[in-house]
Amino acid sequence: MKKKKILITGGAGFIGSNFANIHKDKYDIVVLDNLFLGDKDNLDSDIKFIEGDACKQEDLDKAGDCIGGTVDYVVHFAGTSSQPMFNGDGFVWGYTNAISSFVTTVEWARKHGATKFLYASTSSLYANNPLPLVETQQVTPPNHYAVTKHMYEECSACYHAVYPEMDIIGFRFMSVYGPNEEAKGVYANLISQFAWDIGRDLPPVIYGDGTQTRDFTNVKDVVQGITLAMESEKKLGADVFNIGLGKSTSLNDIVDALNKAFGKNIKPKYIENPIKEVYIHDQYADISKIQKVLGFMPTVSLEEGIQHQVDNLRLEKVKKTSSDDFR
Ligand SMILES: NC(=O)c1ccc[n+]([C@@H]2O[C@H](COP(=O)([O-])OP(=O)(O)OC[C@H]3O[C@@H](n4cnc5c(N)ncnc54)[C@H](O)[C@@H]3O)[C@@H](O)[C@H]2O)c1
Structure with a gap:
């Protein structure tokens, strides 16, 4: 049987490289990363890699061409991955990189056959909400980083209402190590x-x-959570899940x-x-939603x-x- 194809943006970074290395045998994978923070050495040497920017359609095209032009899934880890990057002169770049990479990749994914777009949101958007943090809580993002992730989630809901053929699933990772x-x-x-x-x-x-x-959540369990959503037969729409220990x-x-x-x-x-x-002083996740819907269990x-x-x-x-x- 032909392997399913995955484009991983930001795949030379921390979580993306763990995701790519774990899945390289089962799937046909290409990684796109501009190496702003990633390191090609994080990736096993047999993984296809394109150095390029997820804000640029032509770079996404180059990566897509490596696996035949179309994809089954896109996993989006690229973006501005931490609040301090928005400090001082990083403010305009931080927002531009976060939002532009997200919308460009979502649109590219849909136009190139993806049935699922899976993206990294964050638990930071819960701020100091009552514990345990649960997806049904109202959120007020406490900083620019969390605002961009909140925008991803809101954008995904609107996008999915227009293009229901592609699921867009977000994950509020807790503190990943x-x-x-x-x-x-x-x-x-x-x-x-x-x-x-x-x-x-x-x-x-x-x-x-x-x-x-x-x-504190091990990256292997983060990969497990995303994989369960990616491989699930269920229609997940524009849903959002906590992933934590x-x-x-x-x-x-x-x-x-x-x-x-x-x-x-x-x-x-x-x-x-x-x-x-x-x-944020304290944090821990209610993981009952991802357990119930997808069978997630920290390992x-x-x-x-x-x-x-x-x-x-x-x-x-x-x-x-x-x-x-x-x-
Ligand atoms: N690590 C955590 O604890 C944690 C928690 C919550 C959410 N997240 C989110 O998960 C995602 C991955 O996080 P990470 O810890 O692996 O961070 P990371 O910085 O190691 O990975 C992000 C990767 O994206 C690349 N990148 C950035 N902008 C790009 C662009 N425009 N085009 C192509 N590549 C680009 C970087 O070079 C880097 O390799 C991020 O979106 C982050 O916000 C991480």
């Missing part, structure tokens, strides 16, 4: 940043007192777990929180995920000096 984050440098997940510090005997830098919590863990507990995995005892350095936008415990991270540290590839440079 795992391999292939080195190229993200200061934008990487705190588990990676703290691991890079402790691995070099530097103190991880914590904003505030370290009691803030996140729903469904548990909250404090930054202090993360530092303890990393020290345990390294066999070290490096104390964190606590500093005043410099973040000026609304700061990687935090202990296992952290041990894997420590055992596979690639300090030579890290593009930052310490979590003091953070943001």
Whole structure:
């Protein structure tokens, strides 16, 4: 049987490369990435790769041509992937890159035969909503990054009303960690940043007192959630799903777990929180919707995920000096 075809935008980045590497045998995959933050080395060498911009139709065409011009699915990870990228001079670029890459890729996907367009939204748009965070809550995005993801979701609902033949499914990832984050440098997940510090005997830098919590979710489980939606026989329309572990863990507990995995005892350095936008103090997801609709079940415990991270540290590839440079 002929393999189904997937275009992955932003596929040389952290989550995209994990998605591509996991699926390269089962699917005919092409990755499009402008290498703004991605690294071609994140991808297994036999994956088709085009360096190009998801805001440009001609670059999407080049990628599409690699797998015969049409696709079955598009998975969109490209875009402006973190709030600090919108700071200062990044403001106009941040919005332009986020929105232009999204609408150009959605339109390209529909015109090139995709039956499903799967995209990354974010749990940041819940801000400090009551826990657990659930898809039915009203959201007020707390920063520009979350505003762009909210726009994706709103745009998808309108687009799907006009073009119901293509499902457009969004995923509100919680705090994702795992391999292939080195190229993200200061934008990487705190588990990676703290691991890079402790691995070099530097103190991880914590904003505030370290009691803030996140729903740290292994990238393998994020790939699992997206895959279930991609392969589902159900018509999912323009639905949106949380993907998380469904548990909250404090930054202090993360530092303890990393020290345990390294066999070290490096104390964190606590500093005043410099973040000026609304700061999200606590987070964990209600994952019952994705469990019920798609059969999702997290498979990687935090202990296992952290041990894997420590055992596979690639300090030579890290593009930052310490979590003091953070943001
Ligand atoms: N990592 C997380 O915890 C997390 C949480 C919620 C949502 N997300 C979202 O998931 C997606 C993937 O996140 P990630 O952590 O892998 O980030 P990432 O920055 O590693 O990946 C994004 C990739 O897109 C590429 N890119 C950016 N703009 C592009 C463009 N115009 N054309 C082509 N390529 C472009 C970058 O070079 C990078 O490789 C992002 O949309 C992000 O906002 C991530």
